[in-house]
Amino acid sequence: MRKVAVVLAVFIPSLLLLFWGFPPTNIVLELRLPELLLSFGFGGSLSAAGGVFQGTLKNPLAEPYTLGTAAGAALGAAVASVFRFPVEWGALVGGLLSVFFIVLSFRVFSDPLSVLLFGVGLTAFFSASILFLYALFPVYTLQEALLFTLGYIMPVKISLSLFLFVVSLVSLALLIFRSRNLDLISLGDETAFFSGVDPKRERFLLFLISSVPVSLFVAYCGVIGFVGIVVPHAVRFLGYRTGKLLLPVSFLVGGGALSLSQWLARTLLYPTVLPAGVITALLGVPLFLYILWRYTGGRG
C-alpha cells in the first residue's frame, strides 16, 4: 500500500509537469524535461538533505532552508554573479561555508532549538545580504532578486539540468552508502561512538555530501523551503525509518512534491508563473507547524 503511495507520488506530479495540456514534442523536450529534472532533482536533494540534517543534529525541524544552507548558497551565487564568476562555484562556497557555521553552532549550543534559531538568524542575514548586494550592484532587477529568494524555477538548458540531476543522484548514492552512520548519529553521539562511528567527523561528512547538490540547485532556482522538512517526516510516518530506506524514499517523494508545486505554480494562475517556493511554503507551513507542535508540545 505504502509502495503504491510512493510510486504515485513520483509519477503523478512528473506526468502532470511533463504532459499537462498535451504540448508539442519540442516543448516537452526543450522546456518541460529540463524543468522536471530541475524540480525533481532539487526537491529530492532538499528532502534527502532534510533527512540528513534532522538525523545528524537530532533536530526534527532541521533542513537546508531553516538552517541557512540554502540562503548561504544563494548569497554565494549572487556574489559570484556580481563579480562574473560561475554561479555554481559561488553557490558551493556559500553553501559549504554555512554548513561549517551550523556544525560549529551545534558544538557550541547542542540544544536543538538554539541551533534552529541560529539557522534562522543565518538565513535572515544571508537574505538581507543578497538584497543589499543587488542594491549595490544592480545586475538584476529587484523583482528578479525577489523571485530568486522565493525560489523561482526558470527554464535552463537540458544539458545543465541533466548535469544537476546526476549530481543529486551521486550525492544520494553516497548518502545511502553511509546511511547506517546517519542512523547511529541520530541515536546519539555516545551510541554512535560505541557502535564504531566517529560522530563528529561523520556528521560533517554527511552534511557536506548532502549540501553539495542543494547548493548547486539553489544557484539556478533560488531558495525553496519546507520540502526538506515535511517530506522526511511524512516518509518516516509511512514506515521508512532507517536511513537505507528513508533517504531514497525521501528523494523520490520530495522530487514528486516539488514537481507538483512547480506544476501548480505554472498552472494555478495561468499564464502567470509563480515562484515554486511560494507554493511549497503555502502547502508546507501548516505541516511544519504540525511537526513543531508534535515535537515540542508533545514531547513531555
Add this chain to the structure above:
Amino acid sequence: MVEVRELSLRVLKNISFTVPEGSVVGVVGKNGAGKTTLLKCLGGFYSYSGSVKVNGREIRELPPEERIKAVNYLPQDFYHPFPFTVYEFLSSTTGKRDEEIEEVLCRLGISAFKNRLLNGLSGGEKVKVHLSRLLLIDPEVYLLDEPVAYLDVSVVPLIGELVREISKRGKTVFITSHDVNFLYELCQLFLGLKEGELRLFGSGGELLEKSREIFGVELKAFECNGEIFIKTV
C-alpha cells in the same frame, strides 16, 4: 585487566588504578564527582591525558571495530527524536543477525518489543534495549552508566543477575549508580570519586568506612533475615 594511569580530563584529576579481569566495579560519588566522565574516558569517548589500557592495549589507539569489542558503554540519555523499532535499533548498531537479536531479547524478556518503536517505550524498557545492544557486542569491559535509575524494583534483581553472569564469563563490569544497596550487594570493588579525585579504591567495607568523605553522610550495613541493607546514619 583494566589499567588506568594518571588519567586527567575536565574534573578528573590524576586517576590511577588496576582492575583484574572478571571484576564487578561500582563507581560511586556525588552528582558532578566525575562518574560519567570516568566511564566515558574508559571507553575512549573523550580524548583524555594519561593512559587507559584494556588487556594491555591502549584504548585510544585501537581501531573502532576493535575498540567497541574491547569496551562498550550503556548511555544515560536515551532521547531519540526519530522513530526506530527495537529491531532496527539493534541491527543498525550491532550489525548482528536476526536470530542473535531474538535470542538476546528473549534473555531479557522483551521479545514482544521487537517491532515496537523505541520512543514509545518506558525508561526502564529503553535501558533493557540498550543492554541488549551491549550483550550482542559482548565486549571485554562493560561500562554501565546508571543502568537501574529508570527501572522499577521488580526488574533491578534481573539486572544484578545479568551482571553476575557477565562477570562469570571473565568480563569486567563498571557500574555507576546512586543505589548503594544495589552496588554493595553486586560489586567486589569500589571506586569512590570526590570532585574528580579518586578517594577510594577498595572493598565494600572500605566504602562504608570512607562514606562520610565521599558522600558527606555516614553509611552503615545492617543484616536482616540474612540480607544486608545499607542505611544512612
Add this chain to the structure above:
Amino acid sequence: MKRVLFVFFWVVLFGLNGFCFDRVVSLSPALTDIIAYVGAEKKLIGVTVFCSGEVCRGKEKVGGIVNPNVEKIYSLHPDLVIATTLTPKRDVEALKRLGLKVLVFRLVSLEDVVDATGRLGELLGGDGAKGRKLLRRIRRAVLPLSRCLKGKRVVIVISSRPLYVAGSKSYLGEILKLAGAEVVPDTTFSVISYESLVELRPDTVLLVGNGNLYLLARFHVVRVKPADELLHPSPQVLKGIGELRRAVCGK
C-alpha cells in the same frame, strides 16, 4: 574573402527577413505602445498581463514582464518576440533555444525610446522614420512647457515610499530638460533618501503618479495625474506631456 562574402550574404538575408514579421509577442507594455504607435497592432498577438488598454483587447496574455510564460509564448507560434532588459536573460535564452527570434530593447533614455520606435517601425510597418518623427513631435509638445519650467530645478518623483526618482538621464528627465528645466539628480532611475531630496534643493517636485503628499509637504509639489502615460517609455509620453502641461502651467 569567401568567408566575408558568406557572412555578408547571411546579413543581407536576415535583413530582408526583418520585413515580414506579422506574429509578434511583446513582453513589455511600453513596447506594446510603440507597436500601436507605428500602426502595427494587428501584427501583435501576445501581451503581458499588465496591459489593459485598447491595444491589448483580444490579445493573448503571456505572463508577466520578469516571469513570462515561455510555453505560452511558444504555443502562439510568433515570428518575433520583443522584450526589454527587464525580462531575465534566462527566459530570453530559453525562447531562443526554441527557435524564436527575440529582440531585446533597453528603454531608459529618450534616445532609447526613439531608436526602438524607429526600429520597430522599420521591422513591422516599413516606416523607419517614425522614430525621428516621434522625437520631433515630442520637441514640439514640450515647447509650451518651457514657459513654466525654464530654469527651474526639478526632481521627478515616481513613488514616495521608497523615494524613487527619475533623474536627468532618464527619458522623463530628458523631456523636462528639453523644456529648459534643470533636472536633478544626475542618474537614470534610482532610490534616494529624503535627506538627499532636501539637499538637492528643488524648486519643484514633480510627483508623477500616486504618492504620499504628506511626506513631501515641505516642497513645492506638482502632481501629475493620471500619470500612466508618462510612466511608459513609449510614444504614450506625448499624451503624458499634455497632462504634464495642464498640471504645471495650469488650465
